[in-house]
Amino acid sequence: MNKKIILLAFLAFNLEAKDINIGVVLPLSGSTAAYGQSALDGIEIANKMQGSLQNGDKIKLIVLDTKGDKIESSSAATRLVTQDKVLGLIGEMITANTLQVMRVAEENKIPLIAPAATGDKLLENKFYSSRVCFTDSFQGSSLAKYVSQKFGFKRAVVVVDQSTDYSLGLAKAFEKEFKARGGKILKVLRVNSGDKDFRAIITQIKILNPDFIYLPLYYSEAALFARQSKIIGLNTPMGSADGVADATFIKLAKEASDNYIFTDSFDSYNPVTKLGKDFILVYEKEKKDKDVPAFSAMGADAYFVMFNAMNACKETLTSECINNKIHQTKNYEGVSGIISIDESGNAIRSIIVKEIKNQKPIYKDIINP
Numbered sequence: 001m002n003k004k005i006i007l008l009a010f011l012a013f014n015l016e017a018k019d020i021n022i023g024v025v026l027p028l029s030g031s032t033a034a035y036g037q038s039a040l041d042g043i044e045i046a047n048k049m050q051g052s053l054q055n056g057d058k059i060k061l062i063v064l065d066t067k068g069d070k071i072e073s074s075s076a077a078t079r080l081v082t083q084d085k086v087l088g089l090i091g092e093m094i095t096a097n098t099l100q101v102m103r104v105a106e107e108n109k110i111p112l113i114a115p116a117a118t119g120d121k122l123l124e125n126k127f128y129s130s131r132v133c134f135t136d137s138f139q140g141s142s143l144a145k146y147v148s149q150k151f152g153f154k155r156a157v158v159v160v161d162q163s164t165d166y167s168l169g170l171a172k173a174f175e176k177e178f179k180a181r182g183g184k185i186l187k188v189l190r191v192n193s194g195d196k197d198f199r200a201i202i203t204q205i206k207i208l209n210p211d212f213i214y215l216p217l218y219y220s221e222a223a224l225f226a227r228q229s230k231i232i233g234l235n236t237p238m239g240s241a242d243g244v245a246d247a248t249f250i251k252l253a254k255e256a257s258d259n260y261i262f263t264d265s266f267d268s269y270n271p272v273t274k275l276g277k278d279f280i281l282v283y284e285k286e287k288k289d290k291d292v293p294a295f296s297a298m299g300a301d302a303y304f305v306m307f308n309a310m311n312a313c314k315e316t317l318t319s320e321c322i323n324n325k326i327h328q329t330k331n332y333e334g335v336s337g338i339i340s341i342d343e344s345g346n347a348i349r350s351i352i353v354k355e356i357k358n359q360k361p362i363y364k365d366i367i368n369p
Contacts (some may be wrong), residue, residue, distance in 0.1 A: 005021030020317065022306060023080030024061055025091035025101050030068030031193070031220060033246040035093040039115050039299030042292075043090060045282055046300040049246050050307050055314040059307065066092055069329070073097040077104035086110065087310070087319050090302045093295070094218075095119035095165050102129045102188065111323035112263045113306055115267075115298040116242065117166050120173075128323050130213045130345030132301040132334065134164065134369075139241050140173025140216065141264050142351045142367045147239065147261075148181040150365075153186050153211035159201065159225065161217050164303050170216030170241050178214075186210050198225045199232060206234045213238040223252035230256040237261070245294045259355045265362040266336040268292035273333040275304070294336070301334040305341070308332060 024043055026036035040063065052058050053113050057354035062084050064076035073092050080086045081104060087104055089112040092098045098117035105128050114122070114131040118139060123129055147153045156178055161167035173269035175185050186208045189201050202225070205213060215222050222244045229238070239261035250257045268291055271277045280302055281294045310317065329341040340348040353365040 001332065010174070011150050017052075017058065019060045020053070020057050020061055020310065021060050021080075021084050021086040022303075023077070023084060023086035023089045023091075024063040025066055025073060025076045025080065025089065026063070026066035027093055027097070028063075028065040030066075032068040032094055032217065032218065033294075035116065035295050035363070036066075038246055038293040039105045039293035039302075041283075041287065042115075042279075042296030042299030042301075043303045044309070045279065045286055045296070046303040046335075049282055050304065053314050053317075054312050055315070057317070059310070062086060063113070066099065068094075068102050070097055072073070074100040074104060077101040077105075081105075081108045081110055087317065088112070088306050088322055090115065090299070090306065092117065095122055102126060104244070105129055106273070110319050111152060111306070111309070111322075111326055113302040115302040115327065116295060118242070120169050126345060129343050130305075130326050132305055132336070132339055132341075132347050132349075133242075133265060134300055134347065134349055135349055135365075137173040138168040138369065139351060141177035141197065142345060143214070143239055143241070143263050143353070144174045144177035144183070144325060145181065146353050146365065146367065147212050147237075148178060148183055151212070151237070153183065153237075155186055155210045156212045156214055157205050157208055157210045158188045158214045159205075160188060160190055161193055161221065163192045164218075166218075166243065167216045167246050172213070174214050174216065187246035191217070191223065195220065196224060198228050202229050202232050202234050205236065206232065210236055212236065215240045216243065218243040219246055219252065221248035223249050223257070226253040226256040242294065247293060250356060250361070257356045257359055261364070262354055263357075264294045264352045264359075265349070265352065266292070266294040266297035267361075268297075268361050269331075270352075271335075272337050273335070275333055275341065276335045276337070277287075279335045291339055297336040301336050301339060304334055305329055305332060305339065
């Protein structure tokens with residue numbers, strides 16, 4: 001009799017269980033595809049690790065490629081909300097495209113978590129959007145603090161991509177902190193996304209002879225700059241933000257990447273949480289690689305924070321409840337570290353500094369908020 005009751009309860013539980021759609025909007029092709037693919041790897045592994053809520057509901061991922069384009073980002077998010085009836089969204093990767101996804105999320109009151117969009121003003125006047133990454137101001141100021149304290153650098157040149165909010169925000173934060181610590185910005189040189197020839201700028205920098213070059217660029221331009229600098233004979237220390245955190249930067253820059261420093265959100269050889277350690281083991285098994293990209297960790301964290309909020313709403317699984325629980329995240333032990341999310345949706349978390357040695361990123365330091 002008891003066995004029958006247990007069996008009936010099990011069947012009832014599973015009959016009631018349903019699929020819950022989460023929309024994933026990422027650049028899987030185009031100029032920022034390396035970021036998107038890394039994040040997707042993390043999201044998919046996280047879904048395999050925790051794919052069913054406590055009430056038995058299964059989380060189904062619906063993935064769309066934004067092609068790294070603003071219009072595609074907006075239309076993909078709209079389709080996921082209107083056609084696929086997703087209860088939450090994860091994406092995009094860069095600030096400009098994430099803003100398009102956020103517009104759709106806000107209009108439809110669907111919670112969105114951005115894995116890596118770091119623009120300071122991204123969440124202003126937003127109620128259904130949040131992120132698991134740090135801000136540009138924290139990232140830019142952290143590296144300025146690091147190179148001033150650790151290396152005593154006093155003279156810097158900044159090479160900024162004037163076509164991206166990401167680069168402009170980082171440059172502004174770096175300049176402010178570097179000057180506050182007694183440093184001097186010798187010159188701010190402007191480039192644009194897609195530029196291929198930096199030789200004229202490199203020659204100018206060589207004449208200025210700075211202690212440090214800050215390059216808040218994405219991996220393609222930063223790698224070209226590093227390689228062309230080596231050819232011209234400019235050996236000044238240089239560094240970037242998480243735009244070079246993907247392994248593609250090292251693949252493109254090759255030996256010119258050595259001694260390059262950058263800020264990042266995760267180091268797979270220094271996990272600080274149990275979930276981080278567990279994730280690394282699963283990633284290694286799936287991908288046959290111990291080096292977990294930071295963007296994979298950030299994609300996973302966006303998923304896990306969403307999943308955690310859904311579990312907290314399992315009795316009343318609505319977008320409104322999920323959104324409220326996301327914004328109440330406190331000291332969540334995620335893959336990349338301990339994450340809290342404030343009422344505005346901003347993450348409070350640490351930042352890591354790495355240096356590339358023999359074409360491998362090496363953990364150097366951690367900076368807490």
